Structures are given as C-alpha cells and as structure tokens.
Amino acid sequence: MLDATLKAQLQQYMGMLRQPIRLIASLDDSAASQEMRGLLDDIVGVSDKISLDVSGQDARKPSFVIAREGETSGVRFAGLPLGHEFTSLVLALLWTGGHPPKVEQEVIDSIKALDGDFAFEVYMSLSCHNCPDVVQALSLMAILNPKVRTVVIEGGTFQQEVTDREIMAVPMVFLNGQVFGSGRMTVEEIVAKLDTNAGEREAAKLNAKDAYDVLIVGGGPAGAAAAVYAARKGIRVGVAAERFGGQVNDTLAIENYISVLETDGPKFAAALEAQVRHYEVDVMNLQRAEKLIPATEPGGLVQVQMANGGVLKARSVILSTGARWRNVNVPGEQEYKNKGVAYCPHCDGPLFKGKRTAVIGGGNSGVEAAIDLAGIVQHVTLIEFADQLKADAVLVSKLKSLPNVTIHVNAQTTEITGADGKVNGLKYKDRVSGQEHLVPLEGVFVQIGLVPNTEWLKGTLELSRFGEIVVDAKGHTNVEGVFAAGDCTTVPYKQIVIAAGEGAKAALSAFDHLIRQPAAAPAEFVSAA
Structure with missing residues (x-):
C-alpha cells in the first residue's frame, strides 16, 4: 500500500513508540476495505509494538481504531487517512504509543480537565490543507481525555453520509450529532469553545x-x-x-x-x-x-x-x-455559506466532484480556482465584473483551453439561489445589455480579493x-x-x-x-x- 519511501519514514517514526498499541479494524469485502487492510499491514510491519485485530464491528466500514494495548477505544479513522492526513495518522499512532505531543502543558491540562460527554465526528478530504489541524486537534483530545471520542471520516469514501448530512465544505465538525464548527480550528480554539470559563x-x-x-x-x-x-x-x-x-x-x-x-x-x-x-x-x-x-x-x-x-x-x-476574503455581498451568500458557497477551492473542490460550479472573480485567485476545479467538477462558470479577466496571461490562456469552462465578463453577480438549504443557482446581470441570467449549479466559489x-x-x-x-x-x-x-x-x-x-x-x-x-x-x- 505504502511506497518504499513512506514505509522507511513510518518505520523511523514508529521507533519512537514507548508502549504497545493495537489497531482494531472493521472491514468488509469492498475494495476500500482491501486498501485499508494493505495500509494496516504496512503499519504493523514496521514495529513490533503494533498489533492488528480485524474483528471490529463498527458500522462504518472500512474504519479502524488506534488503541492502547488492552483497550478498545481511541481515535477512529473511517476511510484511508492518506494525502494531507498521513501526518495526522502518524501523530495519532505516536501519541497513542506514549510519545509526547508538541503542545503547551497548559493546553494539555485544559484538555484533561474537560468534563462531559464529547462525541466528535470530523469530515475531511484528502486534498484539504485546512483539515489536518482540526483532525490532529480532535485526535489529541481523544487520546488525552477518555471523555472525548473522535471519528475522522474521509468524505470521498463515505459520500452518502456527506450527501445525507449536506456537507459542502470541509473540515466539518459535529459534536454529539450537532454541527460544532467548520473550517480551520486549532486545539486551543476547540478547547476554548468547550470550556465556558476560559x-x-x-x-x-x-x-x-x-x-x-x-x-x-x-x-x-x-x-x-x-x-x-x-x-x-x-x-x-x-x-x-x-x-x-x-x-x-x-x-x-x-x-x-x-x-x-x-x-x-x-x-x-x-x-x-x-x-x-x-x-x-x-x-x-x-x-x-x-x-x-x-x-x-x-x-x-x-x-x-x-x-x-x-x-x-x-x-x-x-x-x-x-x-x-472579501464577500460578494449578494442575497444568498451568507444563507448558503458552507451549503454550496465556499472560499477555498483546494479544500472544498473535491466535494463537488461531477457537479456544476461557478467561480466569482477573474483575478489570479479566481482563474487559478477555476483551473483547479475544472479537473474535478462537471463544469465551471467564471463570472467577472470587469470587461476582461485580470489574471496573468498564462493563466487566462490555460483557462480558455479547458473544454468544461465558460467565461462571462461584464457580468455582475446579483444573487445566489438555493432550495432545501443548498445552493441551486447563480444569477448575474450582463452589464452591457442589462439582461438577467440564471446559471443552474451546485457550488459557488468566491474569489474577489481581500x-x-x-x-x-x-x-x-x-x-x-x-x-x-x-x-x-x-x-x-x-x-x-x-x-x-x-x-x-x-x-x-x-x-x-x-x-x-x-x-x-x-x-x-x-x-x-x-x-x-x-x-x-x-x-x-x-x-x-
């Protein structure tokens, strides 16, 4: 599963384990489970302090728990924690195995002092660079405090959950079944939200x-x-x-x-x-x-x-x-934020795979976003207020070469529409003719500066x-x-x-x-x- 370079790095890190840990896997006959089994075998193969138990019966398959030897609870990863999340996996293994986290002692004490019942679910995508901070924070909290339970869910593997829970931006965090927060959060921020006297x-x-x-x-x-x-x-x-x-x-x-x-x-x-x-x-x-x-x-x-x-x-x-990031300030933007309105194409783009999207803004950020999305989504419509794109010529040339991109200049966004709590379209006015247009779509990425x-x-x-x-x-x-x-x-x-x-x-x-x-x-x- 892992290439030789990653295996060598993993073996070096696992040499820092101070106590035995156990991986408890819940698998089925799916291709995703076979991939997870390969990953787990690779992990077990680099250290005699790690064992594998495939008798897990969690409802989410494939998934696995990283637990201390003799215990059954710990951080659970549902789906493969690779890509940006490989570091999160390594840290969870190290922390569970007794390696001290590089976190201020004051923060550790605050985590351990939390009292209550905290069941976290964090949805992430493997291409999201904002997700690891949240995943690692919630993983650490579950390792340090038995009253905190954390499940890390890879949205691509559990697409039906993403659809059912109307998740259109990552990272998205649920606490005890209710939305807790979205976007990048540090462990200090999460603890502060839970500790009302902080x-x-x-x-x-x-x-x-x-x-x-x-x-x-x-x-x-x-x-x-x-x-x-x-x-x-x-x-x-x-x-x-x-x-x-x-x-x-x-x-x-x-x-x-x-x-x-x-x-x-x-x-x-x-x-x-x-x-x-x-x-x-x-x-x-x-x-x-x-x-x-x-x-x-x-x-x-x-x-x-x-x-x-x-x-x-x-x-x-x-x-x-x-x-x-500057808001476009039209009806629907705030109402549908994280429900189709997004600001980070790298983080949230994979959630719109095969869907129709728009990018508002024709500067470098907007054109780069449109190029990035075009490789993932069904179609991209770029909306630019001015009479020409302001991005660098090389980017504009690349954008115009893509078959699933439509560009509208002299276009003023007037509304982001939606139904059932989700975006379903974007309205814009042609600044030359004055004619109104509606573009049916599922996602809007705002890229209009600061x-x-x-x-x-x-x-x-x-x-x-x-x-x-x-x-x-x-x-x-x-x-x-x-x-x-x-x-x-x-x-x-x-x-x-x-x-x-x-x-x-x-x-x-x-x-x-x-x-x-x-x-x-x-x-x-x-x-x-």
Missing part, C-alpha cells in the same frame, strides 16, 4: 502582564517579522494574534518567497511561529483585538483591549492584523476609504507610538514577502521611537553608611 481566566492573565516595549497585534508574516526584528534588539516583545500565521494558513502553494523554492501555507505559518518563539517572544494566541487606546501623554503607554476583556499595555504598538481587518480601529487612527491603515514610508500611523505593517495598510501589493519586509521596517521604526523617548529617572541612591 475567556475570563485568559483576561485575568492578560491584565496581569507587565507592559511590553513593543506589542504586535497580529501574527501573520508582517507580525512575525516585526517580532523577530524587535526581539533581536533585546527588548520586551509580545504578539497577540487571533490565529498565528493569519491568512497564510489558508494558502496552498507558496512558490514566490525568496530563497524558499516551494512550500505550503500551514508549513510556512508553523515556521514563522517557531522562529518567533525562538527569540522568547511572548506569543498570545486566540486573542482578538477590539479597541486601541492611545497614550494620554508623550512617552505614555498605549493599550489594546481584547475581546475577552483583557487589556495589554505597551510603550509602542505595531498593528499587523492582515486581511480576509478586505483589511481594521473595523475595530475606526475613529482611533486614520484609515483609507478602503479601510486600510494609512502609513508613511517608515510604517508610522497618525497616532504617536503606533505603527502598522502588512495587508492591513495602504502599502500596495499584498504579498507575503512585502508584508514581511514591512513588518521588519515597522519594528525598526518602533525601536527608533523607543530610544528617542526620555530616559526614566534613575532610582535614588541610598548610602549604607
């Missing part, structure tokens, strides 16, 4: 922190670069991020970051955080800023109030809150008409001691490499600001004589 405790921790020399709000490439450059000056640095890595986490391939030939978004985001932590920066994840309070006097402290009520203080602040995450700053500092933070050539805002960098600013060209450079620049500017502040008065000397 916010109050976190606010108290933030309030107790001493003032930083530099506080960075946002943990994308701009924020990470700012943190590294500031920390290397030997000053006290903190990063408060809603999600470390920002929108990089939702990027599939990165091929234009100088010196890195090719990587993917989640891997790049993990590397950003690792480097920031290397410099002993105080990283505060899952922190959403709600209010900026400027200093009341020259050289005073700037304050940032968080959504949980906590307040952080600093001598200078760098805002790097990034941007998010909007800066700056709503919380309105009335506090200067924003452009597009909501971007207005900065000068050195990253200064119009508020003393407050700087900004990255996609949330007026700096043109929203690219990772540009955001990182702007973050470094803002950190140097913040340091320059700090060293020009009046020195604190020395403590009074008292003679011992």
